[in-house]
Amino acid sequence: MNEKDLWYARPDHIPVLGHRGICARFPENTLISFEAAIDLGVDLIEFDVNLTRDGELVVIHDNSIDRTSDHTGLTRDYTLAELKTFDFGVRFSENFKGTRIPTLREVLELVNSKSGTLLLNVEIKDMTHECVDKTVAMLHEYGLSERSVIACFDASIIRYTKSAHPEMRTQGFPGRYMQNFTEETYDCMFGMGIPIGWGDCTDEKITADVKFARSRGILAWLFCADTPEAVRRCVGFGTDNITGNDPAVALETLKEMGLHA
Template sequence: MHIIAHRGASAYAPENTFAAFEKARELGAGFIELDVQLTKDGKLAVIHDDKVDRTTNGTGFVRHFTMKELETLDAGSWFSPSFQGEKIPDLEAVLHKYHNKIGLLIEIKSSKTQPGIEKAIGRLIDRLGPSANTIVQSFDAGAIMTLHNLYPSIPGAVLIRPRFGMLPYGRLRHISSFARYVSLKHTMLSSFLIKSAHSHDMKVFAWTVNGRKTGRRLQSWNIDGIITDYPDYFKKEGKA
């Protein structure tokens, strides 16, 4: 079972910053989950929201800033004064720092409002050389299909909210044609769903798991990875 630090170790440091990513490594996470948004100048900023308001001292949409402008914002003080001066990372810098050193689960937030984001991410990963431990995920299955068509060696994951705890066989079969993983909210998971995904040669991640008891139950169901704000609550095992 892989321990995936949600936006880094976001219970202990400001989400989607190098402080959170380093804390995740310190606490033994096998993967770092992070979010990306396209900037005005076509760079990839590591930030969850489409606006900077919640996690920085700035205001406005990420897409209206250049990467250099975003890097002038304080992305740490909202969490704690001790993190004052923490910056919004550039995905390229994150990849250079962690590629083949720790797993990366990179989430595309909105491909519809950010045309070309799949190609931008794929180009960066491909430049460093694809890794089985660098995965791109999205709720938008079309974005992962596009990425697969452009860069078939980059593993993809589709985030899913199943209806009534069920995933139709046909949908799983379709997703398995372009993705290696599915990621589901832990409250929607069952051992049957996990077995179904496994039968289509896909691995399953659960989000966001912050209780040890839940983690143990999921592990007994042979979950492949859990996404958590508290990576130190769980034991890291194996590689993707």
């Protein structure tokens, strides 16, 4: 299959994305979580990129390491060497004690060693041009730019990415969820992440978001669905892929529905 076709749902196949790997069962944004998701058979993985004090790209959701490690402070407060001494598994479970923070390079090496078709949803969390430029350069270095989409909740980063790197796909969100939003941001979007479980996510709003994305030629990507009922709900809205914290639920449910080949 052509790499461009991998992004699109088919009558018998809705792509499934593993959120931070399989973050319901493994420490999020770690190599063990990503490898488990790939082995499970997801079509995409999502992860987050931040910069260290010495300008290295690491994969971590928060700008702070407090929630996911045994230390405190901002990711940017530490060098890569310092971060590599911290434990990014023990807060999730003693079973994962000793798990280290991965670099973006390590994640891309894992992807290339495991799959020739896996798609990457790369969310920029260090909302700087430096982080975007370094991330895109590394995706090109590993031959993964065509299989990647750059996502961000800061609309100015989406606009910058599309301006500085027009070859890259970008993903934003409905404007009400984005910082620095302007209407032209929609012109930059290949995909739109549409939440189904946040406080204001009524059926009417989700339906309107999907309809709007369709009207602009933007793919509608619904998140996160972790029960069979939620998966079926996403299908009913006409999603172009389904994100799960435990993507096994979406995979199993879609297969039962004849919607994941």
